[in-house]
Amino acid sequence: MKVDFKNCMIDINKDYSEELNKFLTLFSPIRETIYKEEVEEEFHDEILVIGMGGSILGTETIYYALNPECKAIFLDNTDPESTLRKIKSLENPKVYVVSKSGNTLETLINYKLVKEKVKVKEFIFITNGGKLLEIAKKNNYRVLNIPEEVPGRYSIFTAVGKAPLSAVGVDVKRLLKGAKALDQIDEKHEAIKNAIIHYLHEREGRDISVLFTYVEALTYFGEWYKQLVGESLGKNGLGITPLLSIGAKDQHSLLQLYLDGKKDKVITFLTVDNYREDVEIEFENAKKYSEIIKAEKLATEKALTNRGVPNITVELKEVCEEELGSLLYFYMIQVAFMGVLYNINPFNQPAVEEEKRICWSILRK
Numbered sequence: 467m468k469v470d471f472k473n474c475m476i477d478i479n480k481d482y483s484e485e486l487n488k489f490l491t492l493f494s495p496i497r498e499t500i501y502k503e504e505v506e507e508e509f510h511d512e513i514l515v516i517g518m519g520g521s522i523l524g525t526e527t528i529y530y531a532l533n534p535e536c537k538a539i540f541l542d543n544t545d546p547e548s549t550l551r552k553i554k555s556l557e558n559p560k561v562y563v564v565s566k567s568g569n570t571l572e573t574l575i576n577y578k579l580v581k582e583k584v585k586v587k588e589f590i591f592i593t594n595g596g597k598l599l600e601i602a603k604k605n606n607y608r609v610l611n612i613p614e615e616v617p618g619r620y621s622i623f624t625a626v627g628k629a630p631l632s633a634v635g636v637d638v639k640r641l642l643k644g645a646k647a648l649d650q651i652d653e654k655h656e657a658i659k660n661a662i663i664h665y666l667h668e669r670e671g672r673d674i675s676v677l678f679t680y681v682e683a684l685t686y687f688g689e690w691y692k693q694l695v696g697e698s699l700g701k702n703g704l705g706i707t708p709l710l711s712i713g714a715k716d717q718h719s720l721l722q723l724y725l726d727g728k729k730d731k732v733i734t735f736l737t738v739d740n741y742r743e744d745v746e747i748e749f750e751n752a753k754k755y756s757e758i759i760k761a762e763k764l765a766t767e768k769a770l771t772n773r774g775v776p777n778i779t780v781e782l783k784e785v786c787e788e789e790l791g792s793l794l795y796f797y798m799i800q801v802a803f804m805g806v807l808y809n810i811n812p813f814n815q816p817a818v819e820e821e822k823r824i825c826w827s828i829l830r831k
């Protein structure tokens with residue numbers, strides 16, 4: 467993975483060693499997760515994962531990016547149409563029910579729905595307590611735990627991600643290898659630098675962080691990124707707003723706004739050096755199909771730079787386990803360090819409890 471800051475348009479001139487020390491202590495439980503390799507599940511050709519937010523988005527990100535042959539269906543909503551369509555497609559899945567608290571409404575109802583409507587090979591619960599642990603004990607289900615100090619949205623390298631991903635044949639060791647490659651965390655670390663850049667821009671009113679991916683396979687990464695940024699930093703009237711754009715499509719949609727709208731954005735391009743599929747085709751100077759999208763990204767980068775819109779490029783060698791491990795770990799470091807810069811706790815999400823309380827009271831009225 468390579469990060470190019472040449473168009474970031476901000477100077478980092480302060481010493482951040484104090485913040486870094488604070489961050490290293492705070493981040494150490496997450497750091498430990500990348501050195502634990504033990505959870506490996508037996509391969510199964512059909513799995514279902516039930517969960518919400520940090521209990522499922524990382525797994526979806528990696529699954530959709532790698533697109534393994536094995537079928538995985540994810541239930542992370544309560545829309546009757548999409549949920550019922552998905553469960554109708556199942557034959558005899560191994561089902562992973564993932565919830566750190568064990569009390570998440572959507573996960574509980576989706577478990578009940580699957581239990582009543584689907585012929586299931588095996589239920590595996592990845593949880594630490596609550597109603598789900600009680601259900602698991604009562605039914606004698608296999609239970610995997612999540613380290614208590616690791617928050618859901620930083621938990622992809624625990625059983626949360628490792629169990630379902632290894633069951634569909636993802637090479638989890640390579641995922642961890644990618645994260646470990648970025649684990650030399652000092653002031654020169656690119657994720658730390660990226661955190662400072664985004665923080666300083668936000669202080670100057672550029673508080674929208676656009677993830678502009680020119681790799682469609684990374685679309686779901688945008689969902690993971692939104693939760694990570696939203697829940698970690700949206701506190702005390704602070705934070706940045708994450709937004710996802712797909713290149714080259716959004717050149718014909720949101721790009722007008724990015725170029726000539728309010729100057730409140732920092733763009734991050736996500737690109738790959740090697741697309742896993744490509745074909746030879748002659749068109750103007752291009753000899754390969756991938757040269758077109760690369761030209762489009764470069765043109766967008768230049769146009770934004772000409773208009774004074776700060777932009778950064780994160781380039782993966784290609785979409786593979788190592789690079790995905792690096793990418794997710796990079797952003798965990800960045801966002802957690804931004805929490806330290808803001809002097810807020812990047813590991814909780816107290817405000818969302820209010821909606822949960824109101825919803826349970828509506829359901830119990």
Ligand SMILES: O=P(O)(O)OC[C@H]1O[C@](O)(CO)[C@@H](O)[C@@H]1O
Nearest residue numbers: 518519520521565566567570618
């Ligand atoms: O793993 P759990 O406890 O089911 O929580 C799911 C998600 O819900 C949230 O608490 C937000 O409501 C997230 O932080 C978390 O990742």
